[in-house]
Every structure is written in C-alpha cells, then in structure tokens.
Amino acid sequence: MRDVTDHEIAAFRRDGWVHLPGLVEEVGELRERAIERLRARSTAHLTLVDEAFGQSRDVALEERCFAGLMTSFGPNAVRLLHGVDAVRVQVTNLLVKEPGEHGATEFHQDFPWMPMDRSAMLTLWVALVDVPAEMGSLRFYTGSHAYGLLGRSFVREGDDQITAHPWLRDLTLSPPLDLAAGDATVHHSLTVHGAPANRASGTRLSFTATYFDAETLYTGAPYKQTDELELKVNQPFDHPRFPCLRP
Numbered sequence: 001m002r003d004v005t006d007h008e009i010a011a012f013r014r015d016g017w018v019h020l021p022g023l024v025e026e027v028g029e030l031r032e033r034a035i036e037r038l039r040a041r042s043t044a045h046l047t048l049v050d051e052a053f054g055q056s057r058d059v060a061l062e063e064r065c066f067a068g069l070m071t072s073f074g075p076n077a078v079r080l081l082h083g084v085d086a087v088r089v090q091v092t093n094l095l096v097k098e099p100g101e102h103g104a105t106e107f108h109q110d111f112p113w114m115p116m117d118r119s120a121m122l123t124l125w126v127a128l129v130d131v132p133a134e135m136g137s138l139r140f141y142t143g144s145h146a147y148g149l150l151g152r153s154f155v156r157e158g159d160d161q162i163t164a165h166p167w168l169r170d171l172t173l174s175p176p177l178d179l180a181a182g183d184a185t186v187h188h189s190l191t192v193h194g195a196p197a198n199r200a201s202g203t204r205l206s207f208t209a210t211y212f213d214a215e216t217l218y219t220g221a222p223y224k225q226t227d228e229l230e231l232k233v234n235q236p237f238d239h240p241r242f243p244c245l246r247p
Contacts, residue, residue, distance in 0.1 A: 001025070001072040004079060012080050012122075016145030016191035019177060023184040024126055029065055031128045031181070034094050034205055037063065049154050052105040052195075053097045053204075060092035060209070061241075070209045073124050074245025077211035080186060081120050086214035088242040090114075090121065091225065097136045097195070097204035106160035107141070107168075107194035108153035110210070114189070115221035117234075119149075120213035121189035126182070128205045133176030135200040138185055138193050142172040145190040161192045168192055212237075214244050 001024055012018040024030075037056050049055075060067040070092050077087045097105075111119045131137045144150075153159050162168055177185070187193050189210075198204050218226070220233040229239055 001069070001076075004076045009080055012186060012188070013082055015140070015142045017140040017142070017174065017185060017187040017193065018080075020184040020186060021180070022182060024069065024182040027126070027128050027181050030069065030207060031205065033063055033065055034059075034128055034207065038094060038096050038205075047154065051103055053095050053102050055096070056094040058092060059094050059207070060089070066092060066094075066207060069126070069207065071243075071245060073209060074211070075247040077122060077124070077245070078247050080122060081211075081213060084120055084213045084215075086244055086246040087211040088214045088216070088237055088244050090210040090212050090242065091208075092210075093208045095125075095204075095206045095208060097198045099198040099200060099202075102198060104197045105136070105138075105195040106153060107162050107192050108160060109144075109150055109190055109192055110187075111189035112149055112152040113223065114212075115219045115223045115226055116212060117217040117219050118213060118215075119189050120216070121210060122186055123189070123208055123210045124184055124186050126184045126207045127179040128181060128207055129202065130181050131177075131179040131183075131204055131206070132200060133178050134196075134198075135202065135204045136195045136198040137177045137179050137204075138187070138195050139176065140174040140185075140187055141168050141192040142174055144168060144171055144192040145188040148190065150190075150192065160194070211245070
C-alpha cells in the first residue's frame with residue numbers, strides 16, 4: 001500500500017472525500033478470499049441496508065490478508081484525520097452489490113448511528129475488482145461534512161439525506177468514478193454519500209475499513225456492535241474489537 005500524498009490529505013479535509021488511485025498494488029488474493037467468504041453470506045433482505053448491498057462484517061478478525069490491509073492503512077488514516085495521533089478500527093467489511101439483487105444505496109451519513117463522542121472518523125473503500133461507474137461506485141456531496149449531523153437514514157422509507165435536506169443539491173455532487181482494482185476512496189463520517197444500483201453485468205466487490213480517533217470516548221448509546229462488550233461510558237474504546245494503530 002502506498003502512502004497518501006499531501007495533496008490528497010488537503011483534498012480530503014477540504015471536500016470530505018478523496019479518490020486514491022492505485023492505493024493497493026495487488027488485490028488478487030484479497031479478491032479470491034472475498035469471493036470465497038461471500039459465498040456463505042445470507043441473501044435475505046431483512047433491512048433497508050440489505051436491499052442496497054450484501055456484506056460480511058468484521059472480516060479482518062478472521063482473515064489475515066484483510067487484517068494486513070486494515071493495519072497498513074492505519075498511518076494514512078492518522079494523517080488524513082486532522083489533529084489525531086492514533087486511530088482505532090471500528091469495523092472492517094466486505095461489500096457486494098449484485099446486478100438485479102441490490103438497488104441504490106441511498107444518500108446518508110455514517111456517523112449518526114455511532115456511540116462515539118466525536119466525529120473524527122473515516123471509511124476506506126477499496127475496489128477488489130474493476131468498478132466502472134455503472135457498477136455503482138460511491139458518489140459524495142462535496143463539503144457536506146462541514147454541516148454536522150444531519151440525522152439517521154435506513155430507519156424507514158424516505159429518510160435518505162436528500163429527501164430530508166433538499167438543500168444538499170446546492171452542493172457539488174462528485175463525478176461518477178471509474179475505479180480500477182486497487183483504487184480506493186476515503187470519506188469522512190459526516191460526508192453525505194451513496195451509490196447507484198449496479199447496472200453492469202458483473203459483481204461490485206469491495207473491502208471497507210472504518211477508523212476513528214483513538215481518544216474517542218464511548219457514550220453508551222445503543223448500538224449492536226458495542227452493546228454486549230461492557231465498555232465503560234466516558235472511557236476510550238479499549239477493547240480487542242477496536243485495535244489501536246499508530247504511525
């Protein structure tokens with residue numbers, strides 16, 4: 001994995017997202033492991049999220065190659081987030097968007113669900129196959145991270161951010177991105193983003209990892225990932241599920 005450049009860091013902080021071409025040099029093994037793991041996934045559409053994409057969560061806890069990718073990006077995550085000395089990993093994930101099975105990913109923010117006391121958080125999204133724009137690469141409302149928390153999505157029909165906040169259309173929507181395997185995007189947890197349905201013939205396949213400021217405190221807000229971990233309110237996320245990474 002290459003280092004992010006100063007130009008890319010500046011673009012991320014200004015726009016709330018950045019395209020990182022050629023971030024990962026070789027993804028062949030990652031792709032094969034992802035395909036094998038996703039064969040076992042449930043195809044039941046139980047939630048609005050399931051209608052947008054399939055997933056295999058916490059993949060880096062069980063797959064060494066993805067753990068290595070997660071760890072390698074840690075120093076980059078520290079550099080991208082302003083004023084952060086170290087990061088913790090919130091979750092790793094394999095995402096799949098199948099043509100004919102999954103629809104659009106409605107525009108949303110990531111942070112409104114999180115039981116954290118600060119929003120210094122970002123998500124890395126790595127293409128494991130070539131992802132032309134018609135396959136459903138992510139799009140971002142540039143600068144939307146500057147407007148703070150805009151509310152939860154995927155709770156009920158019609159709660160996407162554009163319906164709730166039509167003024168977002170006044171912002172610039174990022175262009176459709178054609179990603180080669182190994183290219184990546186990174187977006188801030190407050191950046192409004194989404195993706196169209198997969199209109200291509202192949203499967204959109206990606207790895208994601210979310211990183212947050214290691215000094216973040218747990219608020220105790222209900223959240224499936226953390227409810228059973230016995231974390232202490234107003235204390236850091238000092239738990240093996242949230243490994244700490246430093247430059």
